[in-house]
Amino acid sequence: MHLSVTGALCVLCVCMRALQACLMISEVNADNPSFDTREFVELYYLGGSSVSLDGYTLVFYNGNGNKAYRVVDLSGHHTDQHGFFLVGSAELQPRPAVTLPPNSVQNGPDAIALYGPSWTPVVEGGNVSSVGLLDAIVYTSRKTLGKADVLAWVLTPGSSPYLEDDQALEDDESIQRCWLSDNLYTFQTGHPTPGKANECPPPSFVSLRIERIQLGGERPSGPLELHVVKERGPLAVIVYDTRTDTVSTSVGLQASEDGITTVNMDTTSLSKLDGWALAVYEGQATDFPKDSPLSQLQPLDAFVYSGRTNKPSANLTETLIPGRKPFKLSSGISEGDAYIRRCGVARWTRDPGMFQLDLQKSGESSPCTWYNTCPYDSANASKAEEPFEPPSHNDDFLISEVNTDSPGIAEDEEFVELWHPSGHRMSLNSIWLLLFNGNNGKVYREIELYGYYTDNHGYFLIGSDKLNPQFPIPANTIQNGPDAIAIYRSSSPPSSEGSNIPTKGLLDAIVYRARGSDRDSADLIQALTPGQLPLLEDPGALTGDESLSRCGPDRLNHNSFVVASPTPMKMNDCPHPPEQLVINEVGGVSGAGRGLFVELLGPPLTPLHGLVLVLYGSSGERHVVPLKDSLGEHGYYLLKNDSVANQRLPAVANLGAALLCFDLLGEVSVCGRNSQVQDLLVFSDDQSLRHLFHSVTQQHVRPVPSFDSISRCATKGSSVWISSDSTPHIPNYCPTSAYSNPIDVCLKPEYTHFNCNMDGFAALFEKSCHCGISSLHLKGVNLTCLSEKLYVEGSVLALSEQQREHVAQTLRSEHLPSCSTAQERLYNKGSSLGLQVGLVLAVVLLFAMGGAIFFYLYKKKHPQDYYSMELNEQESPIEL
Numbered sequence: 001m002h003l004s005v006t007g008a009l010c011v012l013c014v015c016m017r018a019l020q021a022c023l024m025i026s027e028v029n030a031d032n033p034s035f036d037t038r039e040f041v042e043l044y045y046l047g048g049s050s051v052s053l054d055g056y057t058l059v060f061y062n063g064n065g066n067k068a069y070r071v072v073d074l075s076g077h078h079t080d081q082h083g084f085f086l087v088g089s090a091e092l093q094p095r096p097a098v099t100l101p102p103n104s105v106q107n108g109p110d111a112i113a114l115y116g117p118s119w120t121p122v123v124e125g126g127n128v129s130s131v132g133l134l135d136a137i138v139y140t141s142r143k144t145l146g147k148a149d150v151l152a153w154v155l156t157p158g159s160s161p162y163l164e165d166d167q168a169l170e171d172d173e174s175i176q177r178c179w180l181s182d183n184l185y186t187f188q189t190g191h192p193t194p195g196k197a198n199e200c201p202p203p204s205f206v207s208l209r210i211e212r213i214q215l216g217g218e219r220p221s222g223p224l225e226l227h228v229v230k231e232r233g234p235l236a237v238i239v240y241d242t243r244t245d246t247v248s249t250s251v252g253l254q255a256s257e258d259g260i261t262t263v264n265m266d267t268t269s270l271s272k273l274d275g276w277a278l279a280v281y282e283g284q285a286t287d288f289p290k291d292s293p294l295s296q297l298q299p300l301d302a303f304v305y306s307g308r309t310n311k312p313s314a315n316l317t318e319t320l321i322p323g324r325k326p327f328k329l330s331s332g333i334s335e336g337d338a339y340i341r342r343c344g345v346a347r348w349t350r351d352p353g354m355f356q357l358d359l360q361k362s363g364e365s366s367p368c369t370w371y372n373t374c375p376y377d378s379a380n381a382s383k384a385e386e387p388f389e390p391p392s393h394n395d396d397f398l399i400s401e402v403n404t405d406s407p408g409i410a411e412d413e414e415f416v417e418l419w420h421p422s423g424h425r426m427s428l429n430s431i432w433l434l435l436f437n438g439n440n441g442k443v444y445r446e447i448e449l450y451g452y453y454t455d456n457h458g459y460f461l462i463g464s465d466k467l468n469p470q471f472p473i474p475a476n477t478i479q480n481g482p483d484a485i486a487i488y489r490s491s492s493p494p495s496s497e498g499s500n501i502p503t504k505g506l507l508d509a510i511v512y513r514a515r516g517s518d519r520d521s522a523d524l525i526q527a528l529t530p531g532q533l534p535l536l537e538d539p540g541a542l543t544g545d546e547s548l549s550r551c552g553p554d555r556l557n558h559n560s561f562v563v564a565s566p567t568p569m570k571m572n573d574c575p576h577p578p579e580q581l582v583i584n585e586v587g588g589v590s591g592a593g594r595g596l597f598v599e600l601l602g603p604p605l606t607p608l609h610g611l612v613l614v615l616y617g618s619s620g621e622r623h624v625v626p627l628k629d630s631l632g633e634h635g636y637y638l639l640k641n642d643s644v645a646n647q648r649l650p651a652v653a654n655l656g657a658a659l660l661c662f663d664l665l666g667e668v669s670v671c672g673r674n675s676q677v678q679d680l681l682v683f684s685d686d687q688s689l690r691h692l693f694h695s696v697t698q699q700h701v702r703p704v705p706s707f708d709s710i711s712r713c714a715t716k717g718s719s720v721w722i723s724s725d726s727t728p729h730i731p732n733y734c735p736t737s738a739y740s741n742p743i744d745v746c747l748k749p750e751y752t753h754f755n756c757n758m759d760g761f762a763a764l765f766e767k768s769c770h771c772g773i774s775s776l777h778l779k780g781v782n783l784t785c786l787s788e789k790l791y792v793e794g795s796v797l798a799l800s801e802q803q804r805e806h807v808a809q810t811l812r813s814e815h816l817p818s819c820s821t822a823q824e825r826l827y828n829k830g831s832s833l834g835l836q837v838g839l840v841l842a843v844v845l846l847f848a849m850g851g852a853i854f855f856y857l858y859k860k861k862h863p864q865d866y867y868s869m870e871l872n873e874q875e876s877p878i879e880l
Contacts, residue, residue: 070124188201397431
């Protein structure tokens, strides 16, 4: 099938917006045979006409370093009259508008990005950016798989780099953009077509598909064209009335050979219906009598037509075209023949979005067109912050939560929730969901999720329409058990593997049963989760409803699930570890003594399932250690390469940070999985680690070379880290008055911006002592700062007799920046005291003077009333 780009539809309002938004990368040829003299990048304007390219920029990125190696300013150029624009080799025909030297476009792992007006251009050598991004393609070769992940994470988040196979076609091939369905686009490999419409051949199928449906015309009876890939038994074509969800017409046929099969149907019956649906089933037409209800069997292919006044029911669309939208006409059918025909190249079936209306006169046929909305998300243009780290290759989709038995007869709150451990928007291409019947071990529903994406937190919901899922299915679809649910990564239907329970490409699965069922689903268990017992979604476990929720990281492991309250598209309701569970001690951080160890401390016998310890080395390498078992009876848990340890540690050179986190589905942290941070300790000043942990509460500790361990000590409800000797499996050495030194000194710091507090003095003292002094050692010290001098009096606490002696030697030595003479210290202390007394007296005098002034002003503004005074005087006796 040939898709004509030049005939692309464009509604007026879309065309007005398209000047800025609807220019896209249409085709790329980065790897020619021999000397690469026919390389090109083709842009296409969806309006199909000439448009100015002022302000647009094309940037070429190198996947080795993720830097721009070429920047092409397109200002001053226009697309041609058909909407095409070529940048490429001078020898290419037709000649490009912007020519490049031979072998200019790198073969991959690389990327090409189109940026729009009103943005800050990337310069050659600049970092990859998504700010102002309009469109991009990230591509790689078989030799460089996995090396373009950062480019894809920034430019095409959620999608994998395109694999350019230089052996796919004879002579030469290119990467071509093609229309899938609705507003979905993809890239395919095809013969190069610079400056012309892309070929976009339809994919091969393993089943059957509807190709064309006649809607009206002069003939009362028109054909329905089916494309049959392989010979099948009897088939039935059913027309449903969407007003009643009942059978209107049924026609039987026998597909005897591969290719197009024509079925003559009475199209007048379609024209009389305000909304109808077509479905093709395996079986006899007599199995679907007129006025019988909608069949719950899964059709081989289906098409749903939405009338102008009658909208198909959710039950019908979710049964026949789950996850897709019905076809709807925006205008009446004109004179002549009218067809609805397949134009999209999507490899999935049962999607009316792949069809277009074809209005034609006898003997004519109009070309397929591209969807008239841009194939990319214009919201990228406003995105200013780049993702820091792409997901690991070891991460893939998991079953996050399942609700198979919701309260009530309708069971309209069933769902299956998938989740990607990156916690970001990810493509579900090549992901399949299979529902198995435990009675016979067969698939009773197979759902392809190609073309869908998770939300921005990695969630994807398949469920009843009441829950507003991304992929709706009819209520009461998911059986209560004993049954199974599994997800696969596969380029073809997993059920085509040939066995009832496929295992190739299996990513995750659960086998579950209902209460009262004594069947153990042995076949499902053996194939999907060998050696485990089925899960029980106990309807009596919680008030209201419940679900099977993942609370652990292990795929294909029933121990990762618990019965909890349903939380579709939200963090699962999982038990959390106690806050008291923390990193208690880290040894071997200075390299001065024995090997590395990490000691945890918490409530005795606390289970550690789901907790992960992540160690970061000096070179940025990350070592993930899933924890096992539980804390000991005294609350300790030791990780070390030693026979007495509870668990072994990997070899880490120059430890930079230690992170303890707990895997939970829903919140993503620097653990690289969906986790909450339990504790974080950073030893290094490396900027990459600071950037990695910038949003996480952390404690920064600088180990002292003379000590081999850092230990947690509590003070006033908080924790302070100190350098000390190693104390695995016993209480930490913390500063105590049993080992103390009196101190009475005057210090004059060498730098002017000295912090006159405990932390400042601790840093100043440690600079001379090198004995592991922190503010925790100075709890019994009083500080006075005056005239850039520091007066210290009290007691310095120590961990041990050895540390106490180090402190004493430092106080006796000349290493501290002491004041010049003891007399100056005493004088200054006396002066300081006199000054303080003087300040108090001055304040008292000021208050007295202020009171007198206030009284004087008050009396002046309120004089006595002498007339009243005379009236109130006592009368004196009259003298006779």
